[in-house]
Amino acid sequence: MTQLQAGDMAPDFKSTTQDGETLTLADLIRGLQHSVNAAMEMDEKCGVQQVEEIQQAIPTAYSLDFTMHAPAKDIPRIAAIWNSFPSQLARENRKFVYKLIKTGAVPECIRPVGIQGLPVRRRIAPRYGSTSGRSTLDGESALHGIQRCNGREHGAAIPRSAFRCDAALLDLGRNRRSGFPAAKRHGAAARRGQIRNTAQRQEPERIHRPVRTRTGPALLDEQSETGRRNTEYSLVPVRLDETAAQSDQRINIPSKLRPMTDRDCIKKIRKCIEDGNMSFIIGAGFSKNISDKFPLWDELLCPMVTEMYPECESKNREKQKRAVRNIIHRIGYLGIASEYVRRKGYHEAIDVYIETHTPYLKKQDDGTYVVMLNDKCIDTQPYLECHKKLLSLGIRNIYTFNYDNTLDIFGGTDIAEKHIDEQNKAIRQLERHENQKNSYTETVSQLKRQIEELRMPSSKSTTDHESIETILQKTNDALKDSDVKLNPFTDIDSIDEKHAENITAFETKKTELESIINSAEANREKVYQLIEKAFQISLTENKKNIYKLHGNLRSSNVSSYGFDNDTHRHYIICKEDYDEYPHKHEAFVNLMKISLLRGAFCLIGFSGNDPNFLAWIDWVKEVLDKNNEKKCKEHTNPIYFINVDDTPLTEDKLLLLKNHYIKPVNLAQEFPTASTPKERILHFLNAIATDKTKYENYKNAWENIQINPTEKLITDAIIPQIDCVYNLAEYNRIPSQTDYSHHRRIATFIKAKKLIEQDHHKVETAKLLYAATKGELMPLSAVLDNQLLKRLLQDTKIEDQLQTKYALLALRSRILQNQPIDELPEAKEDSLYECIWGGLFALRFGKAKQLLDTWNPNAAFNKVRKQILLSVFDDTEIKSDQILNLLQRDNFTCIQDYKYALDILPQIRGIFFNDENGHISLDKDVRTRKDWVEQHNPDLIQIWRLINSLQDQITQSKSKVPYGNAKKTIKFNTYNVPQVNSTKIIQLFIELGLPTETRNLNFMNKDKWIAVCENIYEYYPYPCLYFTLLYGNSKDIIRKVAQDYIYNYKLSSMLPDMLNQMLQTSLDTCCPKNVRDAIYIVAPIFMKAVAPERWIDSFKRVYDSFEFTPDFPDRDRISPDYDFIIDSVELVRDTEFKQQIINECVTVPAKIDNFHNELLIAASDQMTSLNNTISGKIANLIDVAETPAQFYVLLNTQKVSDKNKLCRKFMSLSEDKYKDITLLTGVSWFAKDFPELKAKLREIAINSHSLWITGISEDRHQVSHYGHILDINTIQNDIGFDELQITTIYDKMLIALDAIDDVTAQGMNHGFNLFSNWKQILSIMLQFLRQNKTVLDKVPTYRQSVKKATSLYNKHRGGNKLSELLIDDEHTNNAITCLVKEIQANGVSKYQEEYMLLANKIIMHNSQYLNNCFLHFGWVLTEYQEQFKPEIFKPLLKYILDSYKPYFLRNKPQKWDIQYAEKDTVEKELLRIYRVYATWGGSSVFWSKYRPLFYYPMNAETTD
Secondary structure, X not given: OOOOOHHHOOOOOEEEOOOOOEEEHHHHHXXXXXXXXXXXXXXXXXXXXXXXXXXXXXXXXXXXXXXXXXXXXXXXXXXXXXXXXXXXXXXXXXXXXXXXXXXXXXXXXXXXXXXXXXOOOOOOOXXXXXXXXXXXXXXXXXXXXXXEOOOEEOOEEOOHHHHOOOOOOOOOOOXXXXXXXXXXXXXXXXXXXXXXXXXXXXXXXXXXXXXXXXXXXXXXXXXXXXXXXXXXXXXXXXXXXXXHHHHHHHHOOOHHHOOOOHHHHHHHHHHHXXXXXXXXEEOHHHHOOOOOOOOOHHHHHHXXXXXXXXXXXXXXXXXXXXXXXXXXXXXXXXXXXXXXHHHHOOOHHHHHHHHHHOXXXXXXXOOOEEEEEXXXXXXXXXXXXXXXXXXXXXXXXXXXXXXXXXXXXXXXXXXXXXXXXXXXHXXXXXXXXXXXHHHHHHHHXXXXXXXXXXXXXXXXXXXXXXXXXXXXXXXXXXXXXXOOOOOOOXXXXXXHHHHHHHHHHHHHHHHHHHHHHHHXXXXXXXXEEEEOOHHHHHHOOOOEEEEEOOOOOOOOOOOOOXXXXXXXXXXOOOHHHHHHHHHHOHHHHHHHHHHHHHOEEEEEOOOOOOHHHHHHHHHHHHHHHHOOOOOOOOOOOOEEEEEOOOOOOOHHXXXXXXXXXEEEEEHHHHOOOOOOHHHHXXXXXXXXXXXXXXXXXXXXXXXXXXXXXXXXXXXXXXXXHHHHHHHOHHXXXXXXXXXXXXXXXXXXXXXXXXXXXXXXXXXXXXXXXXXXHHHOOOOHHHHOOHHHHHHHHOOOOOOHHHHHHHHHHHHHHHHHOOOOOOOOOOXXXXXXXXXXXXXXXXXXXXXHHHHHHHOOOOOHHHHHHHHHHHHHXXXXXXXXXXXXXXXXXXXXXXXXXXHHHHHHHHHHHOOEEEOOXXXXXXXXXXXXXXXXXXXXXXXXXXXXXXXXXXXXXXXXXXXXXXXXXOOOOOOOOOXXXXXXXXXXXXXXXXXXXOOOEEOOEEOOOHHHHHHHHHHHOOOOHHHHHHHHHOOOXXXXXXXXXXXXXXXXXXXXXXXXXXXXXXXXXXXXXXXXXXXXXXXXXXXXXXXXXXXXXXXXXXXXXXXXXXXXXXXXXXXXXXXXXXXXXXXXXXXXXXXXXXXXXXXXXXXXXXXXXXXXXXXXXXXXXXOOXXXXXXXXXXXXXXXXXXXXXXXXXXXXXXXXXXXXXXXXXXXOOOHHHHHOHHHHHHHHHHHHHOXXXXXXXXXXXXXXXXXXXXXXXXXXXXXXXXXXXOOHHHHHHHHOOOHHHHHHHHHHHHHHHHHHHHHHHHHHHHOHHHHOOOHHHHHHHHHHHHHOHHHHOOOOOHHHHHHHHHHHHHHHHOOOOHHHHHHOHHHHHHHHHHHHHHHXXXXXXXXXXXHHHHHHHHHHOOOOOHHHXXXXXXXHHHHOHHHOOXXXXXXXXXXXXHHHHHHHOXXXXXXXXXXXXXXXXXXXXXXXXXXXXXXXXXXXXXXXXXXXXXXEOOEOOOOO
């Protein structure tokens, strides 16, 4: 650490102290060093005192030097100047004024008298607490003397600027006795830029500035007004040519250790308002903001003084004012008022005087206000904004010494009075009601007792009936006075029933009254109640209150007279009124004392000179002083004095405020652009407005914006409201979409064109449309077309800031539509954010990641958005403390952004912990902060509530699954989505940086996202695709969206580019895994709608990236890339590329798995021959094949294989190999021409474990999953069986059939339902029995077996007749499956009725298995065409073709709305149906010329 050296300055300077000690300059510097070192070594017990003693010795030594070097006659003047330095330089303007030392003194050019042995060229100004550069002590160490001079010495001119200080002040420690705050001490001149280099110094000097660092517990609270604490001091080098702010930043002074600035005070005021701890004291000066007609004290008393003192009468107005001021100055305000009362003889005189000289506000019929005095209008255009903004802050308590009604008007005290009366009336009614209910209950009890007495045997029976009627009548008469309408008692049998009804009536009435009381109570909390009597203080709990401490202006002469039950005076104004105030109004005195002691206060428009106020703060000072042993006064909730003038406070006023712990806040310095007190107050009120207040102002402003239907659309009355919603637009990233402001914004959009074309308020129109666009979450392009936008912004009056905001909106619109970006707006931080989204929407993740990494936002909300966007790319965690440091309230511009950050960021970045109960929950600090926000801002809009409210208007859609057959596990409903709500949700996600899904966190339910996407995907295809891909391997939602894209003709031109970009993105190393998985699902679907030559090159690059090498791993069957490769290769039309794929599949025999086999099948589609290289590799594979996957490859390539060699291979396989029934079935099909192989396979099939496997145990008590069943009928068709073998198979079948029959008979009692679907095996049994009838008919049990198998089959398939199954749509899929088996065995002729039903299902579009209906009907028509009756089916085919034609038109086809069928599948089957139809003589111009929209594995046709 750099140390101050005593020998750095002239060693020959000497001085003598009062004690006779000789001090050299080195001693003085050594004293500085000693002070600093002492500060560095101080401890809590004695360090502060030691430092202060050393400090005091330094200025004393300076002052003693004057006697050594100056003439005796000049010493008093020098001492006066020296002693005046601290107090004058502590003032706000930091100016040294000579006349304050002595009246008439004027500044002249001063020159230093050189100190013996020291050159005058170098100067240092060892000042005591001064920060001003305008008055310095020149000389190397101290001031020798001051002489008058003419600006020249030794023949050289000395410019006045040469006497400015160019050395930084050495402020050593806590300058308690300096008489001015620490904020005025070190470095203030540098902050004003007044420290400059002298002409003689070429390079800036380096000196040392003391920096405070905390070393122990604070002596005072951090919010203490004085801010003094236990510190140590270190010297660090300071450049003389840098500002204090730059220096502080360079040496990294903690903000808590810096002196409190006016801005800091304003922030604290706002914080206190948020916490509900701030109260305001309003003076007469605040009413001046409304109108200059409202008087200050001297203006109020001026007519009174003129009346009482004749010397004030003058025709010269200025002369009269001076005379009045002199008298007021001489006698005082209170003395003048007392004299007026004395002369009049009664207090009522001055009360009436006040009422006739105090203006008041009056509301006109049209809702405007005017200023009135003595029933005459004196100002028709009062300025009301300051009062409105003050009252909108929601301050709990406002105290005022004013008499006027301005605060009452805007506080709604008259409304509060009505609610109080309403509440009190209801309370009285409730008390009466309770009494009536109790009386009624007692009356009924008495009635029942009397009836019981009459029923007793001792009663005379002859009079019983008459007596009961009399008693009932008397009871009913007693109930007539009740406020509740009661049912009379007519007979004794219905007494209990009537009584219950009456009790219910009483309870209903009680509920109504309690509701009125609660409603009035709630309404009272929204407005201010007027407190002008002591007893009303008891009504102020949890209410907003305006305290009139000195009386309230009477509304008329007939109004009640008196203040706080003092009927002798109505206003506090005389000296006697103040003298008696503590006694007569003790409650107000105690209230103010305790409030000033406990809470924070803000004084505005108030001089602070009121005697009552001075007495109260004196009491507070005494309490605080007594409670502090070391005199370090502390006030954790300080009082702030708001100085609205451009002149600084006087020295005595500053001292008064300081001694009473009142912090002055100078608005002129904080808001330099404001030129008047009114403007400064308005800036101040805007600065301290809490977020809650701003949101309320925003909402109220929109409600008040009503565009005039006449020619003048925007009136002057709504311009302030337009400014409000414009300025607060950025505060509402999550705006309400259901309140009245929403409807106002919609009305603005409706009139947008008219506003732009007709209204002359171009700037206001631009602001209004901007605020409406932001508030409605709409893209700019959806509100204004380019022509209107250009016309709007061409007005030269529109400022650059507004132009930039519109440029950002336009940039967002271009990015949403994937349009090129010409240039970026000036707001680089926000522009870059939009560009990041542009990269994401274009699926250029590498570019987006690069932009995101280079984006270093300053705004905390942008930092949050960056963290959220980063979560899309990786799972990297950041430290919790980094998140917590970001999640500080002071970091965020508005509370809405802060709340959003608290809600979202911890979830995305994973701040969780195990709580005491072992549950996972949010970090405790975050939870605490969220609780604080919700407590202080309960009406903040929650992001999820807003999204849900938008989605509530979107009816649930059945289209949340991909097109095709229904799935049993999903319920289908219908979404009916307004497009605007879907757009708003997209806008919200972009504005907030939200993904739909990230880090396994789902921010939007998949079904709800489908509802959003299906309404706007054709308008914003790229954003919708991006948000969909984030769902990763969620096949249903991704397939559904992909199908929507390829089925929409409007997007057909975009599909090739989107497909190629997706394929390229899958190769991007920055592409997130979930997006890559989703691309593997989407791409093959897009390929169906894009010509192969448009995407084959991109796909080849993706295919090559899989690297089919000897080390190529086995593929997981469920992995997305597996299906992607297979599905894509099926659509490839490049024969050479397919040959390459097949070659790679057989290149490494040892690594062949099922993936290679399926890939080979896909690649060999329509391949008639293979090249010699592939044939050779296949021949080699025959020799080495050992696995089922290798055998599958050989079976699928048998056309180019040596069949004899392949047969020998299959003959050599052991029976264990044929346990794979797929291999057994495949080899059986191959063995048709090889008798020896067929014989082997017959034995294997008969003895196969999979023959008639049911999973039923021998004791019939257990059922397990039986695995794959061997289709013995297919095997028999390929290799055949002799009679003995057929009988053997039949015998085994009987065992299985009996087992199924037994278990089926037991039903569900044994829990067999999970594995009891034997429909497939029963179907195989029936087919076996039917095709072997010739052989088995000889067996006695055959017919019974057929009957049993048929019965069981019908039971398990759901019905006896297939037509019945087709009629019941739930069983349609089962019926189709059964039809396949039936027609294979029996042909189509027997099932004409069933196929007529199937055709009708297709025509009606209404089956949930419509996709399978098409697939089966197209197949069966093609394969069994000759078995259909054309006279029956030809008309049906025509209906089918005609009903689906609108969906396949080239120009503006009907939107595909058939949920349960895939459009590409339907197209393919319709073409097959048309070919059959044409064969039967049918014709259709459309279908005959139709060229497919989609591409299929078995269809090589291309589209136009």
